[in-house]
Amino acid sequence: MAKARITYLSETEKEFVHEKTLEVLEKVGVAYNTPKAMDLLEAAGASVDREALTARLSWDVIEPALKTVPRKVLLAGRTAATDCVLGDERLVTTSDGMTTYMLDDVSGERRDGTTADLADVTRLCDALSEIDTLWPSPNPGDAPADVLPLVTQATMVRNTTKHVQDEVRTPEMVEPILEIYEAACGASLTERPCFSVTNCTIAPLQHDKDMTEAGLKMVHRGVPIFVLPMPQSGTTGPMTLLGTCILNMAELLSGIVLYQLAHPGCALISGVGSAVADMRSGGYIASSPEIGLINLICLEMSRFYGLPTQATGMSADAKAANFQAGSEGGMTALTAALGGADSLISAGGLDGVQISSYAKYVLDNDQIGALRRYLREDTVDETTALMDDILDVGIGGHFLGRKSTRLHSRSEVWRPQAFQRGTFEEFAGRPLVGEAASRAREILATHEVPPLPDDADRHIDDVITGWAARAGLRA
Amino acid sequence: MARPRLTYLSREDREFVHEQATRVLAEIGIGYNTPEAIDLLAEAGAQADRAALTARLPWELVERCLLTCPHEVRLAGRDPRHDVVVGDGSLTFCADGTATYMLDERTGRREEGSAEWLRKAMRLYDALPEVDYAWPTISARDLDPLTAGLEIEAISLANLSKHVQDEVRDPAHAAPLIEIFEAVAGGSLWDRPVFSTIDCTVAPLQHEREMTEATMAMVRAGVPVLVLPMPLSGTTGPMSVLGTMIVTVAELLSAVVLFQLAQPGCGIISGMGAGVADMRSGLYLCGAPECALMNVIGIEMSHFYGLPCTASAITCDAKASNQQAGAEGMLTGTSCALAGADTILAFGCSDGAQSLSLAKVMLDCDSVGALRRLVREDPIDETRALFDDIAAVGIGGHYLGRKSTRQLHRAGEVWQPALWQRGPFEQYQGRPLAGEAADRADELLRTHEVAPLPEDVAAEIDAVIERYARTVGASGARVSWHDAP
Numbered sequence: 015m016a017k018a019r020i021t022y023l024s025e026t027e028k029e030f031v032h033e034k035t036l037e038v039l040e041k042v043g044v045a046y047n048t049p050k051a052m053d054l055l056e057a058a059g060a061s062v063d064r065e066a067l068t069a070r071l072s073w074d075v076i077e078p079a080l081k082t083v084p085r086k087v088l089l090a091g092r093t094a095a096t097d098c099v100l101g102d103e104r105l106v107t108t109s110d111g112m113t114t115y116m117l118d119d120v121s122g123e124r125r126d127g128t129t130a131d132l133a134d135v136t137r138l139c140d141a142l143s144e145i146d147t148l149w150p151s152p153n154p155g156d157a158p159a160d161v162l163p164l165v166t167q168a169t170m171v172r173n174t175t176k177h178v179q180d181e182v183r184t185p186e187m188v189e190p191i192l193e194i195y196e197a198a199c200g201a202s203l204t205e206r207p208c209f210s211v212t213n214c215t216i217a218p219l220q221h222d223k224d225m226t227e228a229g230l231k232m233v234h235r236g237v238p239i240f241v242l243p244m245p246q247s248g249t250t251g252p253m254t255l256l257g258t259c260i261l262n263m264a265e266l267l268s269g270i271v272l273y274q275l276a277h278p279g280c281a282l283i284s285g286v287g288s289a290v291a292d293m294r295s296g297g298y299i300a301s302s303p304e305i306g307l308i309n310l311i312c313l314e315m316s317r318f319y320g321l322p323t324q325a326t327g328m329s330a331d332a333k334a335a336n337f338q339a340g341s342e343g344g345m346t347a348l349t350a351a352l353g354g355a356d357s358l359i360s361a362g363g364l365d366g367v368q369i370s371s372y373a374k375y376v377l378d379n380d381q382i383g384a385l386r387r388y389l390r391e392d393t394v395d396e397t398t399a400l401m402d403d404i405l406d407v408g409i410g411g412h413f414l415g416r417k418s419t420r421l422h423s424r425s426e427v428w429r430p431q432a433f434q435r436g437t438f439e440e441f442a443g444r445p446l447v448g449e450a451a452s453r454a455r456e457i458l459a460t461h462e463v464p465p466l467p468d469d470a471d472r473h474i475d476d477v478i479t480g481w482a483a484r485a486g487l488r489a
Numbered sequence: 490m491a492r493p494r495l496t497y498l499s500r501e502d503r504e505f506v507h508e509q510a511t512r513v514l515a516e517i518g519i520g521y522n523t524p525e526a527i528d529l530l531a532e533a534g535a536q537a538d539r540a541a542l543t544a545r546l547p548w549e550l551v552e553r554c555l556l557t558c559p560h561e562v563r564l565a566g567r568d569p570r571h572d573v574v575v576g577d578g579s580l581t582f583c584a585d586g587t588a589t590y591m592l593d594e595r596t597g598r599r600e601e602g603s604a605e606w607l608r609k610a611m612r613l614y615d616a617l618p619e620v621d622y623a624w625p626t627i628s629a630r631d632l633d634p635l636t637a638g639l640e641i642e643a644i645s646l647a648n649l650s651k652h653v654q655d656e657v658r659d660p661a662h663a664a665p666l667i668e669i670f671e672a673v674a675g676g677s678l679w680d681r682p683v684f685s686t687i688d689c690t691v692a693p694l695q696h697e698r699e700m701t702e703a704t705m706a707m708v709r710a711g712v713p714v715l716v717l718p719m720p721l722s723g724t725t726g727p728m729s730v731l732g733t734m735i736v737t738v739a740e741l742l743s744a745v746v747l748f749q750l751a752q753p754g755c756g757i758i759s760g761m762g763a764g765v766a767d768m769r770s771g772l773y774l775c776g777a778p779e780c781a782l783m784n785v786i787g788i789e790m791s792h793f794y795g796l797p798c799t800a801s802a803i804t805c806d807a808k809a810s811n812q813q814a815g816a817e818g819m820l821t822g823t824s825c826a827l828a829g830a831d832t833i834l835a836f837g838c839s840d841g842a843q844s845l846s847l848a849k850v851m852l853d854c855d856s857v858g859a860l861r862r863l864v865r866e867d868p869i870d871e872t873r874a875l876f877d878d879i880a881a882v883g884i885g886g887h888y889l890g891r892k893s894t895r896q897l898h899r900a901g902e903v904w905q906p907a908l909w910q911r912g913p914f915e916q917y918q919g920r921p922l923a924g925e926a927a928d929r930a931d932e933l934l935r936t937h938e939v940a941p942l943p944e945d946v947a948a949e950i951d952a953v954i955e956r957y958a959r960t961v962g963a964s965g966a967r968v969s970w971h972d973a974p
Contacts, residue, residue: 015499016497016498016499016502016731017497018495018496018497018782018785018824019495019496020493020494020495020496020827021493021494021496022491022492022493022494023491023869024491024869027491027869030869030870030874031869031874034874034876037876038876038879038880041880042879042880042883042884043884044884045884045885068884122918122919122921124914218879218882218883218884218885218886218887218888219883219884219885220884220885247902247903248888248889248894248898248903249887249888249889250887250888251888252875252878252879252882252888252891252893252894253875253888253891253893253894253896253897253898253902254873254874254875254893254897254902255867255873255902256867256869256873256874256875257873257874257875257876257878257879260874260876260879261879290903292911292912293898293903294911294912295911295912295913297911297912297913299903299911302859302862302903302904303859303860303862303863303904304862304902304903304904306493306863307493307863307867310493331909331910331911332909332910332922333910333914333917333918333922334921334922335811335812336810336811336812336815336921336922336923337810337811337812337814337815337849337852337922337923338815338852338855338909338910338922339812339815340811340812340813340814340815340816340817340818340819341815341816341818341819341852341855341856341859341909342815342819342859342909343815343816343819344815344816344817344818344819344820344823345819345822345823345856345859345860345863348819348820348823348824349493349823349827349863352495352827365914368914369914373812374812377812377813377816380813380816381812381816384777384778384816384817384820385778385820387778387779388778388781388782388820388824392730392731394498394499394501394502394505394506394731395505396509398729398731398732399505399506399509399727399729399731399732399735400727400728400729400731400732401509401512401732401735403727403732404513404517404693404727404732404735404736405513405516405517407693407727408517408693408694409517409518409519409520409543409693409694409695410520410693410694410695411693412693412724412725413693413723413724413725413726413727413728414723414724416727416728418727418728418729419723419727419728421728422728422729423723423728423768426722426728426729426730426779427722427723427728427765427768427777427779428777428778428779432813433806433807433813433816433817434806434807434808434813435767435769435770435772435774435806436767436769436770436772437770437772438590438599438808438840438843438844441808442597442808443597445597445809445811446807446808446809446811446812446813447811447812450812
């Protein structure tokens with residue numbers, strides 16, 4: 015069997031990264047910034063500073079935590095048909111988020127995202143065959159701030175049956191958000207985890223109090239946690255890729271330890287959010303060769319620890335769905351996928367994931383399709399080599415009339431949905447980005463997402479109005 | 490030290506491809522289509538059919554010929570500072586071709602290639618450090634077809650101080666071209682091969698008579714050869730990636746045998762030209778994921794035989810420099826670079842290498858820069874772990890003020906694109922990327938000057954072309970390589 019894969023670090027180099035990561039956790043430690051973490055960590059043998067809310071972690075504390083992490087993670091959909099299992103050989107993909115703006119692909123103008131945009135983008139991603147799970151995008155900037163997280167999640171469950179992954183930034187939001195998902199799925203999240211939560215650590219070596227307390231509540235409710243360290247080389251991380259990866263792994267392990275202590279056996283996913291800073295603007299660079307390499311190191315180290323993984327790829331720094339976007343995303347996504355990522359954050363983001371573009375979702379769908387064909391494991395034998403045909407056709411001649419040509423053309427060669435193949439004349443005056451934007455509009459005009467049951471729909475409205483009333487807003 | 494490395498076939502899989510390719514050579518054989526080849530092959534022990542001009546090649550013969558192939562091939566530049574060695578562990582990039590049309594990315598329109606466009610394209614390649622050497626990248630359709638085979642090379646050499654690689658399609662061109670190249674090299678091509686030739690086999694399992702005879706003459710004068718099999722899955726190759734590559738390897742080895750018999754020790758580079766036929770239009774696809782896998786298999790098999798190799802990447806099926814172009818180019822480009830290609834064909838081509846765009850040349854330079862950074866060998870040790878910085882910054886804080894940040898940023902830890910747009914959205918509003926790229930190409934063409942050919946060399950080229958023009962009866966009033974528009 016032939017399957018493309020990349021190797022980067024040698025075994026000795028992995029040991030080196032491991033040792034350095036432990037040295038950071040033992041000598042420098044991590045700030046958890048919440049007293050709730052301190053009890054758990056101290057009981058497990060970590061050396062804690064209750065005043066500074068920090069802890070130093072030795073391998074004795076980390077190793078047992080790693081042993082209880084499940085190797086596979088069910089990311090359930092609203093319906094069983096859209097369930098995904100992360101760590102199950104097949105690459106799982108998710109759309110990227112959380113952008114601020116929507117791009118008009120034809121005029122090049124951008125504007126603030128709205129709830130209506132979030133609903134449309136979600137429905138579009140629901141229809142696109144290569145996108146398995148979703149992050150919300152864009153941010154519904156028109157929703158009242160107090161209920162924005164709830165409006166976001168309600169919009170998601172009403173516009174997709176696919177699994178949703180998002181941050182929960184405060185512990186107060188945990189109950190209403192889980193209520194929305196349990197109502198939508200008609201089951202507890204322990205049974206059907208149709209939502210997973212992103213837990214961003216704060217580089218260097220910190221956890222956010224509110225987000226961590228929210229995470230601690232959610233692990234008890236069956237919600238998988240996607241731990242996402244995001245140090246950036248040059249600003250919140252050291253200037254080398256290697257140093258940034260060591261910081262990434264230290265933050266990751268500190269999250270693993272905390273959540274496994276809180277709820278042994280809870281589902282955790284190792285995220286690679288590390289990147290490089292644009293030293294000219296100070297901004298985040300979403301896609302570059304360095305991010306490909308950071309992904310490779312962190313993926314190899316996560317596998318070293320036996321953790322399921324979710325890498326970044328395909329989002330771009332380009333300002334439109336153009337050549338640069340295809341190139342940047344193509345390189346980063348291929349590198350991460352070949353590095354063995356179980357899941358890939360892989361569709362939609364432009365301008366360092368500040369902007370969503372309808373055309374880019376449609377085009378990324380083709381990019382993912384091509385990637386999946388590329389990653390397929392293929393048998394190498396006389397049958398797949400079509401040796402009989404080669405020997406029969408012999409010198410000169412052609413393979414057009416062969417039965418195998420007809421039989422295998424669809425399975426052997428991937429076919430794009432939006433990419434333009436064929437004669438130049440056929441596509442003259444039909445710029446790709448315009449065609450892709452039109453296709454998105456066509457999909458939105460016709461694609462229907464199965465509605466929620468009436469009672470679930472009403473219940474979700476009640477959750478939001480109840481929250482708004484408690485927050486002192488008008489319903 | 491760490492360098493990412495892509496692998497596809499297992500050792501057993503590579504053995505399998507080898508066994509099947511040698512089986513094809515031994516059982517079916519190859520159509521060489523020239524008596525000149527058959528004489529050499531019969532003498533060397535191949536089972537030749539003089540009437541059909543075919544030969545079956547036993548492994549013993551193939552193996553013997555592989556042993557005389559050099560593992561490194563020098564491609565000399567007109568300027569020795571641009572010499573390239575294929576197979577020395579470096580990764581180099583060659584400008585692709587040969588496109589029929591020039592594409593204007595601003596209007597989306599295309600026009601037929603001309604001598605003037607060839608001149609401009611070569612001059613642009615001369616200016617770009619990312620381009621190590623080049624094919625004459627665009628057809629000069631206005632040249633007299635009788636002399637174009639010589640004049641295209643003259644234009645290329647006059648406008649590029651780097652190595653030139655191209656087909657020689659007619660054996661009658663071999664002698665005058667060798668004269669031209671020797672004049673440019675200032676001596677024997679064995680010492681300074683300023684030109685290498687491309688030998689395209691004709692799938693399945695054939696050689697073209699004229700090109701083969703021309704190539705045999707070229708290798709005997711010290712010219713290295715890029716062997717480029719081009720079977721297409723579904724038409725001239727079987728409908729499988731694996732089967733198409735078995736045909737490729739068989740054709741490659743058949744050329745290795747012939748040219749090593751013609752000139753033992755001649756420089757041979759294994760080229761990847763296999764692709765997929767678009768079953769709807771019958772056209773050649775080069776940016777499909779299957780093409781990327783074919784390249785990877787080709788690279789792995791070339792290394793299996795100890796041959797340096799040229800992969801085909803970056804060129805796309807997209808009709809313009811759009812997201813599809815970037816995606817297709819990077820799928821093949823990343824694959825080839827990670828799989829260890831010695832040199833990669835890149836720069837400027839779209840629509841299955843039928844169109845060339847100077848804007849895309851510029852955009853591809855950034856793709857190439859990114860690939861070079863991706864496959865760079867980096868140390869994995871204390872100097873790069875920056876533990877002292879991590880400990881000193883500790884929890885919270887930032888690395889902006891660290892000495893290592895300044896030093897390592899300057900040392901190139903992070904690759905910087907020349908053209909790709911990073912930074913605030915507002916900075917680039919109303920500045921579409923393809924237009925910026927076209928502007929940049931125009932600017933380079935306005936300012937870059939190529940070191941001219943020495944006058945005596947130019948005069949000698951003139952004399953060779955004039956002599957040849959008279960023998961073939963070309964018109965004295967034709968458009969010539971010198972003519973400015």
